[in-house]
Each structure stands twice: as structure tokens, then as C-alpha cells.
Amino acid sequence: MKKYILLLWLSLIVITISAQTLAEARKLYADGNFADAKPTFEKLVKATPNNANYNLWYGVCALRTGDAAEAFPYLQTAVKRKVQDSQLFFAEACNNLYLYEEAVNTLETFINDLKKRRKTSAEAEALLAKSRNGLRMIRGVEQVMIIDSMVVDKADFASYYRISKDAGRLLTTREFYGRKDDGNALFMTELEDRLYYSQVLPNDSTLSLMVALKQNGQWAAPSVLPDNINEPGSNSAYPFVMPDGITVYFASDGEQSFGGYDIFVTRHDTEDDTYFTPENIGMPFNSPYNDYMYVIDEFNNLGWFASDRFQPEGKVCIYVFIPNETKSVYSFENTDQKQLAKLAQIHVIKDTWSDQTEVRDAQRRLASIDDTPVSSAPKYEFEFVINDEHTYHKLTDFSSPQARDVFNRYRQEETTYQEVISKLEQLRHQYASSDASTKQRLKSSIQQEEQKEKELYKQLMQTAKEVRRLENRK
Numbered sequence: 227m228k229k230y231i232l233l234l235w236l237s238l239i240v241i242t243i244s245a246q247t248l249a250e251a252r253k254l255y256a257d258g259n260f261a262d263a264k265p266t267f268e269k270l271v272k273a274t275p276n277n278a279n280y281n282l283w284y285g286v287c288a289l290r291t292g293d294a295a296e297a298f299p300y301l302q303t304a305v306k307r308k309v310q311d312s313q314l315f316f317a318e319a320c321n322n323l324y325l326y327e328e329a330v331n332t333l334e335t336f337i338n339d340l341k342k343r344r345k346t347s348a349e350a351e352a353l354l355a356k357s358r359n360g361l362r363m364i365r366g367v368e369q370v371m372i373i374d375s376m377v378v379d380k381a382d383f384a385s386y387y388r389i390s391k392d393a394g395r396l397l398t399t400r401e402f403y404g405r406k407d408d409g410n411a412l413f414m415t416e417l418e419d420r421l422y423y424s425q426v427l428p429n430d431s432t433l434s435l436m437v438a439l440k441q442n443g444q445w446a447a448p449s450v451l452p453d454n455i456n457e458p459g460s461n462s463a464y465p466f467v468m469p470d471g472i473t474v475y476f477a478s479d480g481e482q483s484f485g486g487y488d489i490f491v492t493r494h495d496t497e498d499d500t501y502f503t504p505e506n507i508g509m510p511f512n513s514p515y516n517d518y519m520y521v522i523d524e525f526n527n528l529g530w531f532a533s534d535r536f537q538p539e540g541k542v543c544i545y546v547f548i549p550n551e552t553k554s555v556y557s558f559e560n561t562d563q564k565q566l567a568k569l570a571q572i573h574v575i576k577d578t579w580s581d582q583t584e585v586r587d588a589q590r591r592l593a594s595i596d597d598t599p600v601s602s603a604p605k606y607e608f609e610f611v612i613n614d615e616h617t618y619h620k621l622t623d624f625s626s627p628q629a630r631d632v633f634n635r636y637r638q639e640e641t642t643y644q645e646v647i648s649k650l651e652q653l654r655h656q657y658a659s660s661d662a663s664t665k666q667r668l669k670s671s672i673q674q675e676e677q678k679e680k681e682l683y684k685q686l687m688q689t690a691k692e693v694r695r696l697e698n699r700k
Contacts, residue, residue, distance in 0.1 A: 255283055260290040271300065278307035286315050292538065294322035305332070314350055317357065321484075321514045324567040326361035333357060359484035359506070360514065365558045367509045367566060372575040373528075373588045374546040383519070383532050383542050384411060388595040390525035392416050392469065399423050404608075411464045411519060415471070421445065422465035422474075428649045433461040435476060443611040447644045454503055455492060457481065464518040472496065475507075477518035482506050486516035489531060509570040510578075522549050526591050535571065545572065548588050608637070610690075612697055629696035636689040643682045649675055 251266035264287035271280040285300030297319045304312035313336035320329035333354040340347040378386050384396045395414040402412050402421070410433065412423035419440045424433040427450065434456040436448040456462050460480035464487070467474050472494045477487040482504075489511050490504040511517060515535040522529050529549045532542045556566060569577060579585045610618045610633065624630040 251283070255287065258290075260287040263287055264291060278304055278309045281307070282309045282312050282315070285312075285319070289315060289319050289322075292536070294319045298323060314353065317350075317353055321353070321357055321360060324360070324364060324514070324570055326357050326364055329357040330354065330361055355481060356484045356514075359482065363484060363506070363508050363512065364566065364570060366555045367570045368511075368550070369554045369556055369580065370510065370550060370578060371548045371580060371585055371588070372510075372545050372572055372578045373548060373585050374592060375543055375572075375575055377537065377541055377543050380534070380540055380542045381409070383544060386544055387519070387521060387530050388592075389521060389523040389528075389530065390595075392525040393521065393523040394467070394469075396466075396519075396521070399425065413465050413467060415467055416469055420467070420471075421448070422467060423448075424461075424463035424465070428645065432459065433463045435462045435465055443609070443617065445609070452501055455501055461487070463487070464520075466519070466521045468522060469524060474501070475520040475522075476504075477516075477520075478504070479516075483512075485512065485514040486534075487518045488512040489517050489520045510572050513571065526595060528588060528592060545575075546588075546592060548584060610636075610693070612694055624697060626696050626699075629693050632689060632696060633693045636686070636693055639682065639686050639689055643679070643686050646675060646679050646682055 247266050248270065251263045251270075254260075254263035255267075264284070267280060267284035267287055271277065271284045274280055281300040282304035285297040285304060288294075288297035288300065297315075301312060301316040301319050305316045313332050317329040317332045317336070320326070320332065333350055337347045337350050337354065340350065376386065384398070387396055389396070394416045395418075397412045397414060398409040399412050400409045402414075402423075410424045412421060414421055421438040422435065423438075424435050426432065427434050435451045437451060438448040439446050450456060451462075455474075455476065455478075457478060457480035460478055462476055462478045462480075464477040465474065466476070474492050474494060475489060476492075477489055479487050482488070482490070483506070489507050491507055492501045492504040494501055506512060507520070511520065511531055513533060513535045515533060515537075517531060517533045517535070520529070520531040527549065529547045530544060531547075532544050534542045537543055556569060558566070561569075565577075568574070572578070608619065612618055618624065621630055621633075624633065
């Protein structure tokens with residue numbers, strides 16, 4: 227009898243502790259602290275594997291901490307047991323595992339159910355669009371040989387791109403412009419006459435791609451690339467332009483993406499200064515995760531891109547590959563589907579080596595590249611032409627204190643001028659896609675900004691002239 231009472235007492239203690247732990251774990255889960263909640267739910271679901279809610283909670287924690295394979299069976303159980311909204315998480319896990327057909331079927335059923343219950347389906351429909359994009363992409367995985375990969379810190383990943391000067395330079399806006407508020411990727415063409423980079427425009431919350439031209443030794447105010455590149459409501463970033471000056475690669479998280487950022491390619495029509503509709507370059511370059519900064523170094527016949535697929539927070543994997551002259555894809559019908567998924571994921575880079583000789587030659591080319599990154603920051607703070615013989619790059623170049631003071635005012639005026647140019651470009655884009663009544667309202671704003679732009683430009687040129695006058699008279 228005493229033994230029975232003791233066992234009952236111990237059971238009550240365990241139940242009490244479990245209840246307390248469960249309450250704490252659910253609070254962590256609700257607050258989005260999935261990593262902290264995960265161990266408790268793991269113990270609970272293994273102790274009670276038939277509990278539908280435990281399966282859901284543990285599956286979501288595993289999914290949100292980057293382990294879709296671990297999450298899959300638990301979320302699948304939650305769906306079978308009809309736990310509310312579990313289909314959305316299960317479809318997300320399917321996407322991350324390249325099981326797009328299962329994701330599409332699950333989401334279509336889920337959306338129909340939501341509509342019957344008169345519930346919003348926007349989130350599910352957005353995921354369904356990405357799943358359908360993935361299903362289409364998995365049917366055309368490119369045969370590309372990946373010769374190397376390295377996991378690095380995301381904060382300075384571009385410094386690991388060892389590309390030739392003939393391919394251009396990779397920088398950040400912080401490095402080039404000295405901005406403290408961002409570190410967005412910036413690409414300078416090999417002729418050092420164009421800059422491509424991304425920034426958040428006034429009255430916007432997303433990144434837009436910009437281009438700035440060098441004119442008379444000075445970088446002109448940037449202009450915004452068109453809407454078919456800067457898709458409204460989406461981020462466009464990580465630009466690279468081939469030496470032909472026409473082919474542009476960039477990353478976007480818009481509607482045609484099936485993950486976060488996907489890599490796209492477009493071409494510049496120089497005759498009418500427009501860009502063709504961007505195309506998603508597909509798998510294995512793109513994935514359900516973030517993929518970006520696609521670069522082709524024609525001089526070394528090597529390609530580079532970065533991805534955070536299967537990486538912990540703050541890390542990315544840089545892949546080096548042999549660019550194809552013409553695109554060739556694996557046969558969807560004749561390739562084992564599990565193997566095709568692994569090739570699309572770049573599960574093992576050696577699985578992509580269809581020609582050992584080409585791989586060895588490419589690895590030798592990679593090893594022979596100077597270890598000093600060509601993407602290091604420029605050694606100057608700015609570029610200002612004083613006269614035909616001298617161009618200044620830092621404040622200490624000035625001999626005249628008065629000229630230096632006026633130049634500081636010039637830089638402030640230049641910043642204001644660029645802000646007005648950006649705002650004006652945005653207003654013009656809004657005008658082009660607006661109805662008649664909105665156009666009438668915008669017309670007045672555009673005229674005001676145009677007048678402001680003219681006045682600021684005139685003042686900027688006068689200040690620049692004053693800087694040169696003071697410095698040249700020394």
C-alpha cells in the first residue's frame with residue numbers, strides 16, 4: 227500500500243512538472259521562441275506520439291529552426307489528425323524538401339476549406355504560388371558542375387568572391403559611399419563608369435535597384451531601374467552586369483520567386499533604353515531559401531553565387547561553378563525523383579561532376595587566383611575633380627582650409643540633390659501607372675520637384691565652382 231501511494235505521489239509530481247513545462251513551452255512558442263520551446267515539445271511528443279497538438283508544436287519548432295526533414299513526419303501526423311491550420315506548415319516543410327507536388331495538393335485542399343469557412347486564404351495562396359513555381363522549376367534542373375563551396379559569414383560574404391578585374395568589382399554602399407545605415411551590395415563595371423546597387427526609396431519600405439553613371443569624372447545622381455525589375459512591393463538587390471553591358475543578373479523576392487530571394491536575368495535593350503522581362507534562372511541556383519549575388523567571371527571561366535539554404539542564422543554558402551555555354555537540364559522523366567531533388571539542392575557537389583577533367587581544370591584556375599579579394603573597398607572617400615591634373619579622394623588632399631569647408635557643404639548639398647532625384651523618379655513611376663485623377667494630383671508634385679531639382683543642381687554647380695576657385699588659388 228505504501229509503495230502504491232509513493233508511486234502515485236511521484237506520478238503527480240511528474241504530471242505537475244510536465245504541466246508547468248508545457249505551459250512555459252507554449253508561451254515560448256506563442257512568442258516565436260521556437261528554439262527554446264523545441265526541447266520540451268520533443269520530450270512530450272516522444273512520450274505521447276499520438277497527441278496531435280504535440281506533433282504540430284514540435285513540427286513547427288523544427289521547421290522554424292531550419293530542420294524541415296525532422297519536421298516533416300510530425301507535421302504530416304498533425305495534418306492527418308486535422309489539427310487546424312497544420313496544412314500551411316506542412317506545405318512549407320514540403321517546399322523546403324522540394325516535395326512541390328505534395329505541397330500544391332495540400333494547399334489547394336486547404337484553401338478550398340478556408341473559403342468554405344469564409345476564412346482569409348491570402349497567406350496560403352501566396353505559398354501556393356511559390357509551390358507551383360517550384361514544381362515548374364524542378365522539371366528543369368540545369369546540369370551544372372559545382373566545383374567548390376564554402377560557408378562564410380553573411381555580413382562580408384562578397385569579399386570571398388575572387389573574381390578578375392575584367393569582371394568588375396563587388397562592393398557595398400557603405401564602402402563606396404561611406405554610408406553608415408546600410409551595407410547593400412554594389413557592383414561597379416569593369417570600365418568603372420557605372421554603378422548598380424539597391425536602396426530604399428523615400429516613402430517605400432522595399433529595396434529598389436538603381437544605376438549611376440560617371441559623367442565628366444563625377445558620379446551623376448542615380449536613376450531607378452524600371453518596374454519590371456523593381457516589382458512593386460518586392461525587394462530587388464544584389465546586381466551584377468556582364469562585360470557586354472547588356473546582361474543583368476539580380477535577386478528578387480517577388481511573385482516569380484519560389485523561395486525568399488531568387489536569382490533573375492534580364493537584358494538591356496539599348497535602342498529604346500528598356501529592359502526585357504526578367505527570367506528566373508531556375509534550379510540548382512535557386513531554392514526555397516535565399517539565393518543571390520550571381521556572378522560570371524569570363525576571364526577565369528568560373529561562376530559564383532551565394533545561398534543560405536540549410537545554413538544557420540548569419541551564415542551563407544558560396545558556390546563556385548563552371549558556367550555552361552548552353553543550358554542543358556536533367557531529364558525529369560528519366561531521373562530518380564529523390565536524386566533529382568538532391569541535385570537541385572546541391573546535396574553533394576561531387577554528384578554534379580559529369581566531367582572530371584573539366585572539374586580539375588576549373589579547380590586549378592580557382593586555386594591560381596590571387597587570394598587578395600578584388601572586392602575590397604576603394605582606398606578613397608570620394609572623387610572630386612579639382613582641375614585637369616588633380617582629382618581629390620580624401621579631405622586631407624585639400625591645401626586650402628576654406629576650400630575644404632566649402633567642399634563639406636558641397637557633399638551635404640549633393641546628398642540633398644540625390645534625395646530629390648530619387649523622389650522625382652518615384653513620382654514619375656507612380657504617374658505612369660496611375661489613373662487620370664491621380665495623375666493630375668501627381669503632376670503638380672512632379673513639377674514642384676523638377677523645379678527644386680533645377681535649383682539644387684544650379685546651387686551644387688556653383689558650390690563646386692567655389693571649391694575649385696579656392697583650392698586652385700593656393
